[in-house]
Structures are given as structure tokens and as C-alpha cells.
Amino acid sequence: MEKDLRDAYAALKLLRADLVKTRRDKRALEASLSHLQTHGPPPSAAQARESRETQQMQHEDANAQLWRLAAIYESRLAEMEIQLLHNNCQKKEATPEVEDNQQEVEEVEKLALLHKLHSLTATVEQQTQTMLAQQAAFALQKGELETTLEDTQHQLQAEKSRATDALLEQQAAKERYEFLETQVEILKQDKKTLEEENHTLHKNLATHAQTSRILQQQVQEKDEELTVHEKTIQEQKERQERYITTLRDLENTCEMFKTQDAASEAKRSAETKEYEAKLADIQETYTFKVAKLENELETTHKQLTAATTSRAIELKEQDVKFQAVLDKLRQQEQQATTLRDLETNFADVQAKLTIAETKLADGVKQYEQQLAQASQKLLVQEQDHEQHVSSLRDVENELARVQTQLTDTEAKLQLNVTLFDEKLAQTCQLAAEHEKTARVLAMEKKALQQDVREARQTSKVKTEELLHFQSMMKQKTGDHSQRLSQYQARCERLETQLLSSEDHKVYESNPSGELRTFHGLNDAEIIALPSSKAWVILHSAITKLEDFFPYLEALSSALQDVLALCKSHATFLPTLCERFEDKTVSDKTQPVLVMALKLVRFAAVLKTQVQQDDAVVTLKAVQGFRKRVLDALAQWYECGVDGCDQSGNGSMPTPTFTTTSRETALILQNWTSDRTKQLGVRRWLARMEAYPGVPPLRGASSNRVLELPPESCTLELEDMTPEVKDAFLLLLIPILKQNRALHVRVLTRYTENRGSTSSCDGGTGKVWAMRIHVQSAVTLQTRKSRPTSFKLTSTDDSPRPLAPNSPASSVSSSTSSSASSRLQIIQERLQYLHNNA
Structure with missing residues (x-):
């Protein structure tokens, strides 16, 4: 058992x-x-x-x-x-x-x-x-x-x-907005061209009026000559009677011509007044439409920014909710594991x-x-x-709610896109209307040009008639030609004496030190003003003289050539000039001797003026002043927040691309052809854009952190064209300034060769240098110290302080950029919009 x-x-x-x-x-x-x-x-x-x-x-x-x-x-x-x-x-x-x-x-x-x-x-x-x-x-x-x-x-x-x-839709809308801005700029340029054409028409009308006045003066001179001839031909009565009859006929014809000229001038003045009134009305309507378009563009830009911000906020809230649900699920799983561990312990004890x-x-x-x-x-x-x-069901309900919210936001975005398309259609209609108005103006311009041509033809017919009458007069008054030439020579001498006396009076009454050409201010009053206001006045005066210096240079060269020609052929010019003037007689052109005297007098007056001002304005003084200006421009100048003050472009929108995009590659290619320098600058910009993180390289992990030196770091660039400098200031620097963890400063200077005599500021010469100084915002708040120069592409490894007068020897380009990089980027954006449309 x-x-x-x-x-x-x-x-x-x-x-x-x-x-x-x-x-x-x-x-x-x-x-x-x-x-x-x-x-x-x-x-x-x-x-x-x-x-x-x-x-x-x-x-x-x-x-x-x-x-x-x-x-x-x-x-x-x-x-x-x-x-x-x-x-x-x-x-x-x-x-x-x-x-x-x-x-x-x-x-x-x-x-x-x-x-x-x-x-x-x-x-x-x-x-x-x-x-x-x-x-x-x-x-x-x-x-x-x-x-x-x-x-x-x-x-x-x-x-x-x-x-x-x-x-992507938001980016497309931004690019459409930029395309509209370019169209507005093109319309503004068309407006400027129309204004210039109007100005040229006014100039042509003024020249026509001057020609009519010259004709009147010539007629008056002929009348005076006839009176002189009447006094001199008293002995020959028979000839005088015939001459008087012919003179009466000529006077009648001249009066007829005068009346016709007065009527034509009245018509032309009335036509010019009507044309000016039409132009004023068109300009007012055009300015009103342009202002309306700009307001609509601003409202659309604001709506787009508001929609993007609301979209980003909703996405962030949804991400937070989804993370909270995931945390709940993880907590439940941890509780289940703890319960299982307790059960295992309890089973072991049992x-x-x-x-x-x-x-x-x-x-x-x-x-x-x-x-x-x-x-x-x-x-x-x-x-x-x-x-x-049940928790999974709750998650599904929350996901359904999120999906409904997403559908609502998508509907809102679609509404905004439709509104933007409607506004685009309105702008296109306004552009079409503007083109129509431009065509109407072109037609009116063509009509005015045809009227001017007809007026010129009538004036040519009148001049031909006058020449015919003059030839008849010369045939009848051949005996008295010598006396008339003597009389003209005496009159010209008197005129030269009068003009010289008037010039001396002008120079005596208006000395150079007392001129008030700068907005009613003399030199002492301008010097007493603050430097900023004084330089504003100087800038306006220099811009007014920009067209004068090329004209003065061309005039001086032409005057020198003509006077040298007269000097070398002065022996046989008198006989040749008399023979030439006998063959080609016209009231428009002055005799060669008279014109030569006027030119010599002008050159002599200019010489005396230069000799008077030689104590102040000399060649050495001007060259020394240029050297001092270049020394002043060689110092570093810190640009403002919206770009350099010299550019004058104002605040620009932040670019949509990054420092690793194709646009930055184009800018660097226009700056230099050295691939190592381009790669160094691109890596430096990418690191600064990704601060405090580091962009992952090939085969490297992205968990690294960039550590800026305590004194900050600086990128130095030399041999830059004005276009490349503007591209850095308007496109690349705003990308770096988007990073709130960095404090960015930009310094520029003008580095033209001192030995050159001509300035290259407005050309394509590589005369600009730049320093991009980057510092952490945290260190900027904690300590205020002078930064050190951290060069990515320089051969010298020792750091240098960011001094205003320190010589820049880091990166320099070797090829000239003929085209503007900013224009290339805008063209690429327009091409991208055209392809997507």
C-alpha cells in the first residue's frame, strides 16, 4: 500500500x-x-x-x-x-x-x-x-x-x-507673388520709357520753336539790310524805284510768312497743351492703378503669411497630441510588463x-x-x-478628429488659393488694360510724330522759298555785297566786344566763393551743417553733374580738333571760305569766321576761369583728394539689418532657398572659379545655417554639435564685383539671420587700386571686400569682447582680430563675372514658374 x-x-x-x-x-x-x-x-x-x-x-x-x-x-x-x-x-x-x-x-x-x-x-x-x-x-x-x-x-x-x-503649394504661391513683383517692375520701366519719350517730344517742339525764332530774326535782319540799301541807293532813282517795288513785294511775302508762322505756332502750342493734358490724365490713372495693384499684392502676401502660420500651429498641436497618445500606450505596456513580472515572482514563490x-x-x-x-x-x-x-478605439477616434481638422485646413488653403488666383486674374486684366493704354499712347505718339514731320516739310518749303527770294536779292544786289560784308564784320566785332564785356561783368558780379548753387546755400553754410545732411546735398549735386562731364569731355576734344585744324590751315582758309560761302548760301549756318571767333572766345573765357581758380582746383589737388577718398573707403563699414546702406534697395523678402541650393552655387561661381574656395565657403555657410547642429557629411553621424570659439568666427571674402556683393547681402545673409541662435554682422569695404586714375565703382571690376562675422547669441549676452578672425579658406592658420583697418587676405576670385547673379536667380525662378504653369 x-x-x-x-x-x-x-x-x-x-x-x-x-x-x-x-x-x-x-x-x-x-x-x-x-x-x-x-x-x-x-x-x-x-x-x-x-x-x-x-x-x-x-x-x-x-x-x-x-x-x-x-x-x-x-x-x-x-x-x-x-x-x-x-x-x-x-x-x-x-x-x-x-x-x-x-x-x-x-x-x-x-x-x-x-x-x-x-x-x-x-x-x-x-x-x-x-x-x-x-x-x-x-x-x-x-x-x-x-x-x-x-x-x-x-x-x-x-x-x-x-x-x-x-x-509646395505655398512655395508656388510665393513664386507667383515674385513673378507679379517682376511684372510690376517691368510696368514701372515702361512708364519711365514713356516719360522719356514725352521729354524728347518736348525737346523736339522746343527746337522747332527755336528754328522758327531764328527764321524771324533772319527776316528782321533782311528788313534792316533793305533799309540800309535804300539809304545808299539814292543816286540811282530808276533803279531805286524798281528796287522799292521788289522790296514791297518781298515785305508782303514776309508778312504772309509771318502770319503763317504765327498761325502754325498757335496750332502747335494748342496741340502741345492738349497732349500735355492727355499725358497728365494718363499718368494719374496709371499711378492710381499701380497703387491699387501694390495694395492688393500686400494684402495677398499678408493672407498667405497668416495661412502658413496657422497651418504650422495646427500641425504642431497635432504632433503634440499624437505624442501624448503614444506616451499613454507606452505607459500601459509598461504596467502590463510590471504585472507580468509580479505574476512570475508570485509563481516562483508558490x-x-x-x-x-x-x-x-x-x-x-x-x-x-x-x-x-x-x-x-x-x-x-x-x-x-x-x-x-478601448485605448486603441480612443486613438482611432483622435486620428479621425485629426483627419477632419486636416480636411478643414485643406479646404481653407484651397479657398485662399482660389482667392489668390482671382486676384491674379484681376492683375492680368489690369496689365492688359495698361497695355491697351500704352498702345493708345504709342498711336498718339505716332500721330504727333507725323504732325512734326508735316510741320518740318512745310518749314522746308518755306525755307526753299526764302532761298529763292534770297537768290533773287543777291542777283540784284551784287554790287553792294562788299559793303554788306564790311558791315557784318563790324557788327560781329561789336558783338564779340559786348559778349566779352558781359562775361567780365558776370564773373565780377558772381565770384566762385559766393555762388549759391547747392539749394541756395554757400560753402560756409554747407560746412556748418551736420555731415549727413551735407553729404546728402553733395550727392544730389553730383548726380545732376553726371551728364555734364561726358558732354564737357566730348566738347573739349571736338573744340581742340577744330582749332588745331584752323591753326594748321590758317594761310589759305580765307579764300577757300569766301568761295565756299558764295557757293552755299543759307540763313541757318553762320559764316566760318564768325563761328571760329565764337569758339576761340569760349576757349579763352574757359582758360581765364581755370587760371582764376587754379589756386584751389589743380590736377595735383584733385589727385590727392581722390587718394584721401579711397583711403576713407578702404575702411570697414558695417551694413544695416536690411542690407548695405549703399545698395539702396530697401528691405527684401527672405529667400525661399537654403545655402546648399543651386542659387548659392551660381553666386559662388560668379564670385570665383576655384572649386576649393567655393566648397569652403559653402561648407562654412551650411555649418552656420545649421548651428547649433552640424549638417551630416558623407559617412558621418548627424548627432554632432558645432562649437563656435568664444571670440566668434569670421569669413573674409575679397575681389568681389558689386553684383556678387549685392547677392550676398540680399540673398545669403538673410538666410543666416533666420537662425535665432546666431548674431550676424556684415562689414564691407572698397578696395580699388590706388594707382588707377579711373573709378570702377559702377562697373564690373572686383573692387569690394566683405567680412561675415558670426557669434553665438548666448555668448553675446554673457560677454562683450572683440572677435577673432576664423578663415575657412585662408592659408594662414593664426587667428587675427576683427580690426577695421586690417588687411584682408583670405579668399579672392580670379575670374570676372559679366552677368549679375541676382538677375540669373530671378530668371531661373521665372523659368520654374513657367514650367510649372
């Missing part, structure tokens, strides 16, 4: 060990599921297949061992029953009938124990079935969770793609307690308790699963 009980107890221990092993397998499966939930699916399908096969093999081995143990246990029970029956038969034969009752009681107890063992095996089988069902349920839950995660990832990718599409038990009844009771606890754990796991499902 004791041996049978021991065998039964050993079988129960084996069953207990099998149950512990199955629990461990179950925990391993749960841990693998939690790992999959936290870390996502496995990296490859082959590994997932291998893990599933290993798990199935483990489950099959466990089930086979359980069935094997059950079969062994049943065979042992059958053997025990057979042995009991055999023992009972032997004892019946050997023992008396008194012990039959005790044997029956023992058999009943054994049968009860066997019944308990059968019930335990049945419960073990049920538990194995429930464990298999739980494993299948866990696998289904895992698949559902993986599908939900994949759906959420797809939704996130779709939202990101929508956000990128919105950003295993240790069950090992210490000695009796079968206590072991059975503990086993029943463990089964109850397992059922409770299953209930808890089901509750956790339900909570997880």
Missing part, C-alpha cells in the same frame, strides 16, 4: 513539473508577444518564420510529453489494480474472514484516490486545451495589433504627404512553497488554489485586453 502511494505521489510530482514547464512556456510566449507589441514586427520574414516554427515545435513537444506521462500513469494504475486484485485473492486464501472488512475499506480508499487522480488528469487536459486556446487568441490579438499599427503608419505617411503638398509540502492532500489543495489563481489571472488579462482595445 505504501509503495502504491509513493508511486502515485511520484506521478503527481511529474504532473506538477509538467504544469510548471507549461506555465514557463506560456510566460515566454507572453513575453515574446509584449516584445513584439513594444518593438514592432521582427526585422525579417525568415526570422519570424523560424521563431514560429520553434514555438510550434515546443508546443508539440510539451503536448507529446503530457500525453506520454498520462499513458504511463494510466498503465501504472492498471498494473496497480491488477496487483491489488492479485493480492486480494492471495489474502483471501491465506487470511481469515475477519480481515475482509479492513481490505474492503482500503480498496474503497484506493478507489477514491484513483478517482481523484483521474479527475486531476482531466483538469490537466482541460488546462492544456485552455492554454492552447489562449495562445491562439494571443496570436489573433497580435495580428490585429500589427494591422492597426500598419494602418496608423499609413495614415501618418498620408498626412505627411499632405503637409508636403501644402508646403513553486518554492509547494516543494516544501509533504502530504498529498495539501498538494491537491494548493493545486486547486493555483488553478483558481490562473483563472483570476486570465480574467485580469481579459480586462487588460479590453482596456487596450
Whole structure:
């Protein structure tokens, strides 16, 4: 009997060990599921297949061992029953009938124990079935969770793609706005050309009026000559009477010409007044339309900026909400792992307690308790699963709400885009109207030009008639030509004397020191003003003299050539001039001698004026003044926030590209052809733009942090054209100033060669140098010290202080840039808009 009980107890221990092993397998499966939930699916399908096969093999081995143990246990029970029956038969034969009752009681107890063992095996089988069902349920839950995660990832990718599409649409709208700005600039240029054409028309009208006045003066001179002839020809009465008749006829014709000239002048003045009134009306309408267009462009720009800011704020809020939901899910998973750890600890404690038990009844009771606890754990796991499902539903609801918000924002953006397109259509209509007005003005201009041509033809006909009458007069008055020439020579001498006396009076009455040409101020009053106001007055005066110096140079060269020609041929010019003037006689051109006298007098007056001012204005003084101006310009000058003060372009919008784009590459190519210098400057700009981070290089990680020196760093650039300098100031410096973690200063200076005599400020010469000084905003607030020069492309490794007079020897270009880099960038943007449209 004791041996049978021991065998039964050993079988129960084996069953207990099998149950512990199955629990461990179950925990391993749960841990693998939690790992999959936290870390996502496995990296490859082959590994997932291998893990599933290993798990199935483990489950099959466990089930086979359980069935094997059950079969062994049943065979042992059958053997025990057979042995009991055999023992009972032997004892019946050997023992008396008194012990039959005790044997029956023992058999009943054994049968009860066997019944308990059968019930335990049945419960073990049920538990194995429930464990298999739980494993299948866990696998289904895992698949559902993986599908939900994949759906959420797809939704996130779709939202990101929508956000990128919105950003692209915003960039397209900005580029359209820039295209409209260029169109407005073109319209302004057309306006300037129309104003210049109007000015030229006024000049032509003025020249025509002057020609008519000259003709009137010539007619008056002829009248005077006739009166002189009447006085001189008193002796010849017959000839005088004929001459008087001819003179009367000429006077009548002259009066007719005068009346016709007066009528034509009145008509021309009326036509000019009407044309000026029309031009004034057109200019007023054009200015009103341009102002309206500018206001509409400003409103659209403000609306676009507001829409972009609201879009960015909504996207940020959605990202924050999504991160909060993810944090909640992670906290729930951590709680589940902690609960599982507690369960494992509790199971280990129970295993240790069950090992210490000695009796079968206590072991059975503990086993029943463990089964109850397992059922409770299953209930808890089901509750956790339900909570997880509810949290997933909440996440789905939040995602649906986010999607609705995204649809609302997209609808708003589409409305804004439609409004912008409508405004574009309005601007195009206004541009078409402006073109129509320009065509009307061109037609009117052509009509006026035709009227001017007709007037010129009439004037030519009149001049031909006058020449005919003059030829008749010359034929009749050939005898008195010598006297008239003498009289003209005397009159010209008197005129030269009068003009010289008037010039001396002007110079005596208006000395150079007392002139008030600068806005009614003399030199002392201008010097007493502040330097900024004085330089403003000087700038306006110099701009007024820009057209005079080329004219003076051309006039002096032409005057020198003519006077040298007269000097070299002075011996035989008198006879040739008389012969030439006898052949070609006209009232428009003056005689050669008169014109030569006027030119010589002008040159003499200019010489005397230069000799008078020689003490102040000399060649050496001007050259020294130029050297001092160049020394002043060679100092470093800090530019303002919206670009250099010399550019005069005002505040510009921030560019949409970065320092690593094609536009920056074009600017650097226009600056220099050296690839190493271009790469050095691009890397420096990219590092400063990405501060405090560093852009990842090839094969390097992006977790590095740029550490600026405590004194800050400076990039020096030399041999820059004005176009490249303006491109740096208007396009690249605003990109660096977008980074709030940096404090950017820009210094420029003019580095023209001192030995050159001509200035290259407005040309394509490489006469500019630049320093881009970058300092951390935090260090700027904490300490105020002088920065050191950190050159990326210089050969000298020793740092130098950022002194205003320090010589720049870092980066210099070797090729001349003929085209402006800013214009190239604008052309590329226009081409991009045209291609996208």
C-alpha cells in the first residue's frame, strides 16, 4: 500500500513539473508577444518564420510529453489494480474472514484516490486545451495589433504627404507673388520709357520753336539790310524805284510768312497743351492703378503669411497630441510588463512553497488554489485586453478628429488659393488694360510724330522759298555785297566786344566763393551743417553733374580738333571760305569766321576761369583728394539689418532657398572659379545655417554639435564685383539671420587700386571686400569682447582680430563675372514658374 502511494505521489510530482514547464512556456510566449507589441514586427520574414516554427515545435513537444506521462500513469494504475486484485485473492486464501472488512475499506480508499487522480488528469487536459486556446487568441490579438499599427503608419505617411503638398503649394504661391513683383517692375520701366519719350517730344517742339525764332530774326535782319540799301541807293532813282517795288513785294511775302508762322505756332502750342493734358490724365490713372495693384499684392502676401502660420500651429498641436497618445500606450505596456513580472515572482514563490509540502492532500489543495489563481489571472488579462482595445478605439477616434481638422485646413488653403488666383486674374486684366493704354499712347505718339514731320516739310518749303527770294536779292544786289560784308564784320566785332564785356561783368558780379548753387546755400553754410545732411546735398549735386562731364569731355576734344585744324590751315582758309560761302548760301549756318571767333572766345573765357581758380582746383589737388577718398573707403563699414546702406534697395523678402541650393552655387561661381574656395565657403555657410547642429557629411553621424570659439568666427571674402556683393547681402545673409541662435554682422569695404586714375565703382571690376562675422547669441549676452578672425579658406592658420583697418587676405576670385547673379536667380525662378504653369 505504501509503495502504491509513493508511486502515485511520484506521478503527481511529474504532473506538477509538467504544469510548471507549461506555465514557463506560456510566460515566454507572453513575453515574446509584449516584445513584439513594444518593438514592432521582427526585422525579417525568415526570422519570424523560424521563431514560429520553434514555438510550434515546443508546443508539440510539451503536448507529446503530457500525453506520454498520462499513458504511463494510466498503465501504472492498471498494473496497480491488477496487483491489488492479485493480492486480494492471495489474502483471501491465506487470511481469515475477519480481515475482509479492513481490505474492503482500503480498496474503497484506493478507489477514491484513483478517482481523484483521474479527475486531476482531466483538469490537466482541460488546462492544456485552455492554454492552447489562449495562445491562439494571443496570436489573433497580435495580428490585429500589427494591422492597426500598419494602418496608423499609413495614415501618418498620408498626412505627411499632405503637409508636403501644402508646403509646395505655398512655395508656388510665393513664386507667383515674385513673378507679379517682376511684372510690376517691368510696368514701372515702361512708364519711365514713356516719360522719356514725352521729354524728347518736348525737346523736339522746343527746337522747332527755336528754328522758327531764328527764321524771324533772319527776316528782321533782311528788313534792316533793305533799309540800309535804300539809304545808299539814292543816286540811282530808276533803279531805286524798281528796287522799292521788289522790296514791297518781298515785305508782303514776309508778312504772309509771318502770319503763317504765327498761325502754325498757335496750332502747335494748342496741340502741345492738349497732349500735355492727355499725358497728365494718363499718368494719374496709371499711378492710381499701380497703387491699387501694390495694395492688393500686400494684402495677398499678408493672407498667405497668416495661412502658413496657422497651418504650422495646427500641425504642431497635432504632433503634440499624437505624442501624448503614444506616451499613454507606452505607459500601459509598461504596467502590463510590471504585472507580468509580479505574476512570475508570485509563481516562483508558490513553486518554492509547494516543494516544501509533504502530504498529498495539501498538494491537491494548493493545486486547486493555483488553478483558481490562473483563472483570476486570465480574467485580469481579459480586462487588460479590453482596456487596450478601448485605448486603441480612443486613438482611432483622435486620428479621425485629426483627419477632419486636416480636411478643414485643406479646404481653407484651397479657398485662399482660389482667392489668390482671382486676384491674379484681376492683375492680368489690369496689365492688359495698361497695355491697351500704352498702345493708345504709342498711336498718339505716332500721330504727333507725323504732325512734326508735316510741320518740318512745310518749314522746308518755306525755307526753299526764302532761298529763292534770297537768290533773287543777291542777283540784284551784287554790287553792294562788299559793303554788306564790311558791315557784318563790324557788327560781329561789336558783338564779340559786348559778349566779352558781359562775361567780365558776370564773373565780377558772381565770384566762385559766393555762388549759391547747392539749394541756395554757400560753402560756409554747407560746412556748418551736420555731415549727413551735407553729404546728402553733395550727392544730389553730383548726380545732376553726371551728364555734364561726358558732354564737357566730348566738347573739349571736338573744340581742340577744330582749332588745331584752323591753326594748321590758317594761310589759305580765307579764300577757300569766301568761295565756299558764295557757293552755299543759307540763313541757318553762320559764316566760318564768325563761328571760329565764337569758339576761340569760349576757349579763352574757359582758360581765364581755370587760371582764376587754379589756386584751389589743380590736377595735383584733385589727385590727392581722390587718394584721401579711397583711403576713407578702404575702411570697414558695417551694413544695416536690411542690407548695405549703399545698395539702396530697401528691405527684401527672405529667400525661399537654403545655402546648399543651386542659387548659392551660381553666386559662388560668379564670385570665383576655384572649386576649393567655393566648397569652403559653402561648407562654412551650411555649418552656420545649421548651428547649433552640424549638417551630416558623407559617412558621418548627424548627432554632432558645432562649437563656435568664444571670440566668434569670421569669413573674409575679397575681389568681389558689386553684383556678387549685392547677392550676398540680399540673398545669403538673410538666410543666416533666420537662425535665432546666431548674431550676424556684415562689414564691407572698397578696395580699388590706388594707382588707377579711373573709378570702377559702377562697373564690373572686383573692387569690394566683405567680412561675415558670426557669434553665438548666448555668448553675446554673457560677454562683450572683440572677435577673432576664423578663415575657412585662408592659408594662414593664426587667428587675427576683427580690426577695421586690417588687411584682408583670405579668399579672392580670379575670374570676372559679366552677368549679375541676382538677375540669373530671378530668371531661373521665372523659368520654374513657367514650367510649372
